[in-house]
Amino acid sequence: MSHQELSFSSQAAPAQAGDLVDHVDTPALLVDLDAFEDNLARVHTRVLQAGLKVRSHGKAHKSPAIAHRQLAAGASGICCQKVSEAEIFVQAGIKDVLITNQIVGLRKVSRVAALAAHATIGVCVDHPKQVEQIGDAAARQGSHLDVLIEVDVGHNRCGISNAHQAIDLARTIEQYSPHLRFAGIHAFRGSAQHMRQPQERAAAVNSAVEKVRGIIHELETSGFPCTTVTGGGTGTYMLEASSSLYTEVQPGSYVLMDTDYAANTPEADSAPLRHALFAICTVISVQAKHAVLDGGLKAFAVDHGLPRLQFPGWAVQTLSDEHTVIVPEDGAAPLHVGDKVRLIPSHCDPTVNLHDWLIAFRGQTVEEAWPVSARGALF
Amino acid sequence: MSHQELSFSSQAAPAQAGDLVDHVDTPALLVDLDAFEDNLARVHTRVLQAGLKVRSHGKAHKSPAIAHRQLAAGASGICCQKVSEAEIFVQAGIKDVLITNQIVGLRKVSRVAALAAHATIGVCVDHPKQVEQIGDAAARQGSHLDVLIEVDVGHNRCGISNAHQAIDLARTIEQYSPHLRFAGIHAFRGSAQHMRQPQERAAAVNSAVEKVRGIIHELETSGFPCTTVTGGGTGTYMLEASSSLYTEVQPGSYVLMDTDYAANTPEADSAPLRHALFAICTVISVQAKHAVLDGGLKAFAVDHGLPRLQFPGWAVQTLSDEHTVIVPEDGAAPLHVGDKVRLIPSHCDPTVNLHDWLIAFRGQTVEEAWPVSARGALF
Numbered sequence: 006m007s008h009q010e011l012s013f014s015s016q017a018a019p020a021q022a023g024d025l026v027d028h029v030d031t032p033a034l035l036v037d038l039d040a041f042e043d044n045l046a047r048v049h050t051r052v053l054q055a056g057l058k059v060r061s062h063g064k065a066h067k068s069p070a071i072a073h074r075q076l077a078a079g080a081s082g083i084c085c086q087k088v089s090e091a092e093i094f095v096q097a098g099i100k101d102v103l104i105t106n107q108i109v110g111l112r113k114v115s116r117v118a119a120l121a122a123h124a125t126i127g128v129c130v131d132h133p134k135q136v137e138q139i140g141d142a143a144a145r146q147g148s149h150l151d152v153l154i155e156v157d158v159g160h161n162r163c164g165i166s167n168a169h170q171a172i173d174l175a176r177t178i179e180q181y182s183p184h185l186r187f188a189g190i191h192a193f194r195g196s197a198q199h200m201r202q203p204q205e206r207a208a209a210v211n212s213a214v215e216k217v218r219g220i221i222h223e224l225e226t227s228g229f230p231c232t233t234v235t236g237g238g239t240g241t242y243m244l245e246a247s248s249s250l251y252t253e254v255q256p257g258s259y260v261l262m263d264t265d266y267a268a269n270t271p272e273a274d275s276a277p278l279r280h281a282l283f284a285i286c287t288v289i290s291v292q293a294k295h296a297v298l299d300g301g302l303k304a305f306a307v308d309h310g311l312p313r314l315q316f317p318g319w320a321v322q323t324l325s326d327e328h329t330v331i332v333p334e335d336g337a338a339p340l341h342v343g344d345k346v347r348l349i350p351s352h353c354d355p356t357v358n359l360h361d362w363l364i365a366f367r368g369q370t371v372e373e374a375w376p377v378s379a380r381g382a383l384f
Numbered sequence: 385m386s387h388q389e390l391s392f393s394s395q396a397a398p399a400q401a402g403d404l405v406d407h408v409d410t411p412a413l414l415v416d417l418d419a420f421e422d423n424l425a426r427v428h429t430r431v432l433q434a435g436l437k438v439r440s441h442g443k444a445h446k447s448p449a450i451a452h453r454q455l456a457a458g459a460s461g462i463c464c465q466k467v468s469e470a471e472i473f474v475q476a477g478i479k480d481v482l483i484t485n486q487i488v489g490l491r492k493v494s495r496v497a498a499l500a501a502h503a504t505i506g507v508c509v510d511h512p513k514q515v516e517q518i519g520d521a522a523a524r525q526g527s528h529l530d531v532l533i534e535v536d537v538g539h540n541r542c543g544i545s546n547a548h549q550a551i552d553l554a555r556t557i558e559q560y561s562p563h564l565r566f567a568g569i570h571a572f573r574g575s576a577q578h579m580r581q582p583q584e585r586a587a588a589v590n591s592a593v594e595k596v597r598g599i600i601h602e603l604e605t606s607g608f609p610c611t612t613v614t615g616g617g618t619g620t621y622m623l624e625a626s627s628s629l630y631t632e633v634q635p636g637s638y639v640l641m642d643t644d645y646a647a648n649t650p651e652a653d654s655a656p657l658r659h660a661l662f663a664i665c666t667v668i669s670v671q672a673k674h675a676v677l678d679g680g681l682k683a684f685a686v687d688h689g690l691p692r693l694q695f696p697g698w699a700v701q702t703l704s705d706e707h708t709v710i711v712p713e714d715g716a717a718p719l720h721v722g723d724k725v726r727l728i729p730s731h732c733d734p735t736v737n738l739h740d741w742l743i744a745f746r747g748q749t750v751e752e753a754w755p756v757s758a759r760g761a762l763f
Contacts, residue, residue, distance in 0.1 A: 016468075016760070016761070019763060030489065030491045030492070030763050031489065031763075032762055033762070064705060064706070086705070086706045087706070089395075106668070106678075106706065107668040107669050107676075107678075107721075108668075109666050109667075109668045109678065109721060109722055110409065110410065110666055110722065112409045113409070131669055132669065132670065132721050134720075134721045134722060135668075135721065138722075157671075161671075161674070161709070162669070162676055162704070162707055162709060163668070163669040163671075163676050163707070164669075166672075195704060287488050287489055288488075289485070289486040289487075289488045289514075289542070290486050290510055290511065290541070290542040290543075291511065292536075292540075292542075293545075295540070297486075297541055297542050299485075299486075299488065300762065302685065302687050302733075302734045303733075303734055303737050303760075303762065304762055306681065307687055308681050308686055308703070324687070325541070325574060326443065326465070326733050326734060327443070327465045327466070327485065328541055328542070330540070330541060341513075342486075342488055342511050342513045342514065343488055343489065343513060343517075354681075354682075354705050355681045355682055355705060358682050358738070359737070359738075359760065359762075360760070360762070361760050380760070381395070381682075381738065381739070381740050381759070381760075382395070383411055383412070383679065383682065383683055383738075383739070384398060384409050384410075
């Protein structure tokens, strides 16, 4: 057989429905459906009961299978960060997508304007040039987009800073093109999500709410009402939900969770969300004072620290590209070549982005293999 | 049009032949062909003139397009770390692949044994259980594999430690199955690659050579000659090449390079390899004291530090999932929304693994778009 005739399914799912979890090929990501469903129900119930919309952030999971479950559990739409992610979600049947990001460049604005012919698409802006590029593309495509002004509420990344800028930008949106509609405010402070204490997070969100409230007042006084005020994440969604200002929240990590989010002390009236995302690895080498797993930096993002091993008496020591070295305490039970162990990722979003599949399981059994369809969607 | 009829090429290449480099969609990885070809020629010439084989490591680039260029420049084969990577390289016509890793698990050994019917495939072992699994799979498939014993030469990861273990393992390989052939020694010290001073690297390689020489002597005395002694990387390949022991070297990063490798002081008789790998990003937001690029943790691995910006007077401050914040020195030229800038990744292997494409350019023009076909090949 010549190599041209070979056909390998190198990217085939590492498990299928009915497999035992311990037979999943490794390294792979597992989603514990009991924990996933519990997190989904708790967050959605809380937000919907407060009268806000849930717009789940798809950047965390990049998986239409999860997005559809979020919609079935009451989400009114999803967010994402990239035009290419939005394309994948719309192609999978999602009808309402907000891209919580500035879209710049001819290729990208053409794609997002084309996409807006098939779904309700929103984008964020903080500069007139973004408005002009998107407006020109929408006019060429004959489509219509919602445009939200991003306000910097302490994240120190994108966003305008004051009401004067907001009014100028709202005017540009409304006047530049009939294909654009000024839809409101995007105000998200990523750093607040990871503040450990509830009072720190409350102070950060209160400060954001105060700033946004002032800007909205000035906008409305100038004739630019804000239909939507959107923001908040897994760390703060309860605070935005009780703000009497935000109309929707954007939690993403809540369905999966990670060690970084789990390090937050929860609000007094709230139990911590459950770990639903795990990695499973195989022990491929056992040495006198350590063992080696078959996943490393290409299976785990480490920007928020090392993954946490779930095997008594053993801990992660270091990761290299394809390996994780783990070490035992005195008296820890031995591990053997071929044993499988689970780990909890430290940062779910970039970890999921390293995998083509999420293996959803309940108890000891795989129920579904979910493709991470927007994995690597960078554009 | 219903969503079922939509078809987006979300993973389409960000550029094609003939495009200007500054028109590449972002964030994307660029390969400067002049630097790439220079690195390729210099390393291969040095190794081939020393009488060793070059077995280029495919884990760095995961791209058959690059592997074929390495073979055309005299490489005798390639290495990789995963069975699924090996499948992709063999499917692309590569006939000699060494998996420099322990292969454990029924699914993986079945796949590697099947692959060995189509190409020369080598694997590494450090435990009899690995030998037995692979031997059983090769017997089922009727294929034959080369098996190398990995020796731990100070990397403290996988590998046996002494001649006694080596002889036992060589005997197991030869006796367990006629489908396995004991082929020699794999001895690689990853940590030595990144030692900054030539004398540190020389001491590390000398120590490895001494240990391996002793083990080989004992193996040969016991009737197990070592055809192949393989190891070495971009940081040390010149030392293994002059060792009179190694028969082949395994550099991977040399064709692309990154800031971490560039921080090594080169050997006295050697000029540094050139940066051939760059990222290109777009400025999507400009603020009073910073600007924001459209690529972050999903475009750059940061385990070896932040990427280095190539724009005068500006430096990378921080990365989040989809953004990089850059800050100017006093007096730096301003950046504007829509400007494109280049950055040098800190660690090429896991950065390339985040991208589906490498855009090969010369001067101002794109020559080819190389798919990163083994991107995410984890199994």
